[in-house]
Amino acid sequence: MNLALRDVRRNKLRFVLTALGVGMLLGTVIAMTGIYEGALTDALALPRAEGAALWVVQPRTFGPFAEPSRIPRDTRDLVRRMPGVAAAGAVTFQTVQTAVGGKPVRMFLEGYEPSRPGGPPDLAAGHGLTESHYQIVVDASSGLGLGERVPLGPYRDPYTVVGLTHGMVSSSGDPMAWVNLLDAQALQFAVPPPLQRRELAAKRNPPTTADINAVLVRLEPGASAGAVEQDIARWKHLAAVPEAQEEGYLTLFVIQKMQQQLGMFMGILITVSAVIIALIIYTLTMDKLRSIATLKFIGAPDRTIVGLIVQQALTLGVAGYAIGLALVMLVKDRFPRRVQLEPRDLIVVFAIVIVVCLAGSVLGVRAAVKVDPAEALASG
Amino acid sequence: MADAPQTDPRPRVELRGISKHFGEGERRVDALAGIDLTVRAGEMIGLRGPSGSGKSTLLNVVGCVSEPSAGWMRLDGDVVYDARWLRHDLRRLRLMKIGFIFQTHNLLPFLNATENVAEAMELAGMSSRQARTRADGLLDYLEVGHRRHAYPGEMSGGEAQRVAIARALANGPRIILADEPTAPLDSARAHVVLDLLGRIARDHEAAVLVVTHDESIFQRFDRLISLRDGRLVATEEIGRAAGLAAEASLPTP
Ligand SMILES: Nc1ncnc2c1ncn2[C@@H]1O[C@H](COP(=O)(O)OP(=O)(O)OP(=O)(O)O)[C@@H](O)[C@H]1O
Numbered sequence: 199m200n201l202a203l204r205d206v207r208r209n210k211l212r213f214v215l216t217a218l219g220v221g222m223l224l225g226t227v228i229a230m231t232g233i234y235e236g237a238l239t240d241a242l243a244l245p246r247a248e249g250a251a252l253w254v255v256q257p258r259t260f261g262p263f264a265e266p267s268r269i270p271r272d273t274r275d276l277v278r279r280m281p282g283v284a285a286a287g288a289v290t291f292q293t294v295q296t297a298v299g300g301k302p303v304r305m306f307l308e309g310y311e312p313s314r315p316g317g318p319p320d321l322a323a324g325h326g327l328t329e330s331h332y333q334i335v336v337d338a339s340s341g342l343g344l345g346e347r348v349p350l351g352p353y354r355d356p357y358t359v360v361g362l363t364h365g366m367v368s369s370s371g372d373p374m375a376w377v378n379l380l381d382a383q384a385l386q387f388a389v390p391p392p393l394q395r396r397e398l399a400a401k402r403n404p405p406t407t408a409d410i411n412a413v414l415v416r417l418e419p420g421a422s423a424g425a426v427e428q429d430i431a432r433w434k435h436l437a438a439v440p441e442a443q444e445e446g447y448l449t450l451f452v453i454q455k456m457q458q459q460l461g462m463f464m465g466i467l468i469t470v471s472a473v474i475i476a477l478i479i480y481t482l483t484m485d486k487l488r489s490i491a492t493l494k495f496i497g498a499p500d501r502t503i504v505g506l507i508v509q510q511a512l513t514l515g516v517a518g519y520a521i522g523l524a525l526v527m528l529v530k531d532r533f534p535r536r537v538q539l540e541p542r543d544l545i546v547v548f549a550i551v552i553v554v555c556l557a558g559s560v561l562g563v564r565a566a567v568k569v570d571p572a573e574a575l576a577s578g
Numbered sequence: 579m580a581d582a583p584q585t586d587p588r589p590r591v592e593l594r595g596i597s598k599h600f601g602e603g604e605r606r607v608d609a610l611a612g613i614d615l616t617v618r619a620g621e622m623i624g625l626r627g628p629s630g631s632g633k634s635t636l637l638n639v640v641g642c643v644s645e646p647s648a649g650w651m652r653l654d655g656d657v658v659y660d661a662r663w664l665r666h667d668l669r670r671l672r673l674m675k676i677g678f679i680f681q682t683h684n685l686l687p688f689l690n691a692t693e694n695v696a697e698a699m700e701l702a703g704m705s706s707r708q709a710r711t712r713a714d715g716l717l718d719y720l721e722v723g724h725r726r727h728a729y730p731g732e733m734s735g736g737e738a739q740r741v742a743i744a745r746a747l748a749n750g751p752r753i754i755l756a757d758e759p760t761a762p763l764d765s766a767r768a769h770v771v772l773d774l775l776g777r778i779a780r781d782h783e784a785a786v787l788v789v790t791h792d793e794s795i796f797q798r799f800d801r802l803i804s805l806r807d808g809r810l811v812a813t814e815e816i817g818r819a820a821g822l823a824a825e826a827s828l829p830t831p
């Protein structure tokens with residue numbers, strides 16, 4: 199055992215408390231990388247679950263998740279008849295907020311046509327939509343249970359929860375929910391009767407509930423996505439976005455937002471950790487100055503003394519990292535957002551910790567190298 | 579550890595005109611002013627003098643911790659100082675040739691007795707296992723073997739002092755420097771330590787220089803040297819080796 203570890207062993211309690219503090223800081227940094235990766239996974243969960251090869255949307259929009267995309271409902275039949283298309287399903291997306299049993303619930307709602315592309319992936323409990331109205335499938339993260347009634351829309355129509363999914367949230371972290379397309383269209387586009395009468399009297403276009411946000415297209419085996427894409431683009435009011443590009447839009451958006459939000463936090467946390475580690479190493483060194491002077495006095499080379507300090511800094515950093523990682527592992531399933539630890543991120547954080555520890559030892563090492571061995575003689 | 583002849587003529591420490599001052603101008607303090615001194619192998623010398631007379635400064639200079647301002651110094655046959663340091667590896671020189679015993683024991687608080695002694699040997703390049711075995715042997719020699727697992731904070735002053743002496747002996751030093759080693763000890767313990775240092779001087783053929791204020795132990799030295807204002811003012815031949823050649827010159831005060 200070397201000097202650094204022996205000192206740690208002799209001052210166990212103090213070392214453990216310090217490592218705990220550093221561990222909490224590093225744990226927060228690790229959690230943030232996990233939240234970042236989790237958000238990416240969440241953002242992609244929905245488009246991947248749809249299993250569509252192409253998304254038909256309003257031209258010059260970034261798809262239904264990024265901005266409003268409004269196309270006529272008959273687009274689905276139009277697309278379905280194109281060569282190479284195996285199936286097409288009309289879908290709508292919207293955010294709904296309501297209260298269940300006095301508790302506010304916000305969900306990202308998809309309207310879809312049962313038996314066509316779209317709708318929830320494998321259910322964790324219950325069943326899919328069996329009736330054409332007032333049934334809803336929700337993600338378990340909403341806190342809702344089977345059989346609960348969810349009031350939606352201007353008339354607070356009660357929707358009964360018939361199925362539950364697991365781990366399906368929108369790119370902003372809201373739980374997903376699915377209802378029948380007709381219900382969703384009514385929720386999104388229907389206007390109340392007084393406004394309807396007023397619009398008719400003014401001879402304006404009667405409001406329609408026949409619009410949708412996108413059509414999901416599944417291709418026949420061997421069909422070329424590019425050819426179908428071009429076929430669709432010939433209708434000037436439609437555009438087809440390949441699945442990969444739809445994912446690209448989503449992650450671009452999520453990455454930008456998360457990088458801004460988390461990047462700053464992580465920067466601050468890493469700086470704070472660096473300052474704290476440097477301070478701790480510096481005080482640990484100051485407490486040992488007499489021992490260091492004695493070591494020099496009896497003839498220890500600077501190498502030994504620098505090693506003592508740097509090894510302690512690294513021990514502290516590695517112990518703090520391990521504690522931080524353990525803390526994150528413990529709480530990550532209880533965290534309100536998905537925390538996804540990726541080996542690549544863990545390695546990067548570890549490398550940062552090592553660099554920070556080395557940088558943090560600089561102050562201590564400088565103080566130690568400057569100590570005059572004669573100070574060992576000072577009585578006291 | 580064969581008995582060395584008490585008249586071994588080999589000088590371990592030779593100082594010629596060693597001076598050391600601190601500060602400049604009005605604040606200048608001449609801590610040492612032209613010290614000539616020779617200490618031979620097997621000799622144990624007492625260094626006395628009023629506070630501020632330069633005793634610690636002299637030990638620091640001989641121990642190559644403090645650079646003289648002028649003079650010439652030879653340690654164990656090598657000229658190490660001649661108006662400037664002639665060696666660049668002073669720490670290595672200290673590690674291999676010089677053993678220090680401080681007033682307060684100066685053991686490393688986070689190492690136990692064995693580790694404190696073994697550390698000095700490991701620094702000199704010995705394997706950890708060999709160092710521990712040898713360290714335990716030294717602790718037994720100094721009769722503190724039973725405290726080998728104790729930490730400095732758990733030892734009595736006398737025990738810690740003997741562990742510190744064991745550490746000073748770790749690498750078979752040619753020169754042993756002790757600054758008031760008996761200060762924290764009672765008179766009986768002080769005599770034990772002095773006996774020990776005398777035995778080490780003979781067994782290891784080392785030159786031993788001991789700073790002390792303690793009159794009750796003056797008789798234990800081969801020579802007793804008095805310092806005043808940085809000068810040697812008196813040399814008394816006493817005790818067990820009165821026949822030993824005395825070479826400290828007596829400059830006019
Ligand atoms: N680092 C230093 N800087 C300035 N002056 C110093 C320094 N070290 C010693 N001195 C001065 O040199 C003189 C000799 O000091 P030294 O410590 O050698 O005395 P000493 O004989 O050991 O005294 P004591 O018996 O009190 O230990 C004193 O006047 C002291 O003030």
Ligand SMILES: [Mg+2]
Nearest residue numbers: 633634635757
């Ligand atoms: Mg002194």
